[in-house]
Amino acid sequence: MINSIETTDWREARRRSAHDAIIDAAWSLVSEEGLAGLTLRDLAHRAGITAPTVYVYFDSKNAIYDAMFGRAATEFDERMAEPFHYEDPREVLAASVRRFSEFCTNSPARYQLLFQRTIPGFEPSPESYAPAVRALAGARERLALNGITEARHVDMWTALITGLVDQQVSNDPGGDRWTRLIDESVDMFLAHCQSTPPSRKPASRPTRTRGIQT
Amino acid sequence: MINSIETTDWREARRRSAHDAIIDAAWSLVSEEGLAGLTLRDLAHRAGITAPTVYVYFDSKNAIYDAMFGRAATEFDERMAEPFHYEDPREVLAASVRRFSEFCTNSPARYQLLFQRTIPGFEPSPESYAPAVRALAGARERLALNGITEARHVDMWTALITGLVDQQVSNDPGGDRWTRLIDESVDMFLAHCQSTPPSRKPASRPTRTRGIQT
DNA sequence: GTCTATAGCTGGATAGAC
DNA sequence: GTCTATCCAGCTATAGAC
Numbered sequence: 001m002i003n004s005i006e007t008t009d010w011r012e013a014r015r016r017s018a019h020d021a022i023i024d025a026a027w028s029l030v031s032e033e034g035l036a037g038l039t040l041r042d043l044a045h046r047a048g049i050t051a052p053t054v055y056v057y058f059d060s061k062n063a064i065y066d067a068m069f070g071r072a073a074t075e076f077d078e079r080m081a082e083p084f085h086y087e088d089p090r091e092v093l094a095a096s097v098r099r100f101s102e103f104c105t106n107s108p109a110r111y112q113l114l115f116q117r118t119i120p121g122f123e124p125s126p127e128s129y130a131p132a133v134r135a136l137a138g139a140r141e142r143l144a145l146n147g148i149t150e151a152r153h154v155d156m157w158t159a160l161i162t163g164l165v166d167q168q169v170s171n172d173p174g175g176d177r178w179t180r181l182i183d184e185s186v187d188m189f190l191a192h193c194q195s196t197p198p199s200r201k202p203a204s205r206p207t208r209t210r211g212i213q214t
Numbered sequence: 215m216i217n218s219i220e221t222t223d224w225r226e227a228r229r230r231s232a233h234d235a236i237i238d239a240a241w242s243l244v245s246e247e248g249l250a251g252l253t254l255r256d257l258a259h260r261a262g263i264t265a266p267t268v269y270v271y272f273d274s275k276n277a278i279y280d281a282m283f284g285r286a287a288t289e290f291d292e293r294m295a296e297p298f299h300y301e302d303p304r305e306v307l308a309a310s311v312r313r314f315s316e317f318c319t320n321s322p323a324r325y326q327l328l329f330q331r332t333i334p335g336f337e338p339s340p341e342s343y344a345p346a347v348r349a350l351a352g353a354r355e356r357l358a359l360n361g362i363t364e365a366r367h368v369d370m371w372t373a374l375i376t377g378l379v380d381q382q383v384s385n386d387p388g389g390d391r392w393t394r395l396i397d398e399s400v401d402m403f404l405a406h407c408q409s410t411p412p413s414r415k416p417a418s419r420p421t422r423t424r425g426i427q428t
Numbered sequence: 429g430t431c432t433a434t435a436g437c438t439g440g441a442t443a444g445a446c
Numbered sequence: 447g448t449c450t451a452t453c454c455a456g457c458t459a460t461a462g463a464c
Contacts, residue, residue: 034334039457055460163376163380167376185370269440274440275440
């Protein structure tokens with residue numbers, strides 16, 4: 001069995017590329033038809049294969065959603081981890097929100113899958129979710145650099161930012177009706193937190209969350 | 215044709231009650247199975263009839279969603295229009311948010327239908343939507359009583375409040391992780407608006423919105 | 429690995445007897 | 447108005463030839 005390892009790698013690479021090509025086709029399709037409009041027939045057709053062949057690479061439709069989620073979460077992590085070219089922590093924080101908002105508005109379907117969980121029976125696997133956790137850690141870091149560490153302030157931040165982005169994506173896609181309020185909202189939030197004396201209250205109990213927290 | 219008017223009214227009343235009974239069953243069902251889990255067969259079974267009979271009262275499944283939306287919007291309007299027993303406009307505003315949050319957390323399915331628009335082909339008719347418009351006017355009034363009239367501040371308010379409620383409903387149903395932040399958030403918002411000099415910028419252009427604005 | 433063919437199911441909606 | 451029976455479309459998923 002000469003070159004067994006290389007052969008295995010080769011096959012693995014081919015398999016991966018076919019795998020990726022199907023996910024490419026899936027994203028291409030949902031960006032046109034919406035997340036709920038994904039069917040295996042259409043997906044296979046766009047990928048240049050037939051529906052049963054999809055099952056060679058994925059066990060189920062949810063496995064496809066999971067792979068889509070994984071790619072989106074990786075994109076999210078990578079985008080948010082790119083350096084911010086500011087010195088001022090406040091500028092960095094505001095820029096991160098603008099970047100987050102841009103990421104979401106760029107692809108409503110991706111936003112829907114990552115942050116809204118509207119697919120009935122689907123929950124992402126821990127592996128697919130992992131990159132999102134890393135991205136969340138970055139957000140907490142940027143808050144901490146602005147002196148925000150209390151759990152209740154982090155929760156307020158989450159609500160404020162997701163509220164802005166959700167209104168933007170849902171009610172003015174392609175516009176800037178809410179994104180242009182980002183800087184003012186960040187100022188409001190920081191002014192409030194800095195004027196509030198740190199409490200000694202116990203930290204917020206952890207609760208199960210749906211979607212990626214920001 | 216003696217008593218023709220009474221007879222017509224009688225039939226109309228019977229028809230309406232059957233109509234309402236089906237919507238009762240529909241809400242009962244979606245509160246258990248989720249909004250997407252509504253099927254005509256299940257609905258008919260719960261209402262004690264068969265699926266074809268549903269079509270005597272509704273033209274299509276979306277017509278059922280529309281009637282459900284209409285009832286929910288009326289409930290929303292009536293609840294928010296109840297008097298607030300406070301003098302201070304700030305207290306009234308905060309109470310309205312608590313009431314709004316309570317209304318949403320009381321029935322996640324209702325929240326989903328009214329404010330999230332997750333049903334693929336469904337958009338509410340103007341008639342069903344009308345009560346929601348009235349409720350929105352009340353919200354604007356309560357903001358105006360606090361000196362908030364600028365369009366950008368109203369948009370910030372919308373984002374802030376829907377963000378809090380959405381996080382609560384989505385990530386801590388039954389708890390108070392975000393609702394307990396309402397008063398602090400209202401304070402933050404009012405302090406910000408009152409410290410901001412009124413601008414002379416043109417009002418935000420109207421854009422098509424999805425879901426009910428608050 | 430890829431195909432054709434099809435199973436098996438569930439959904440909305442309709443026809444027509446009563 | 448209500449039923450039984452059925453249509454028709456769409457979906458995921460599998461069987462088996464090549």
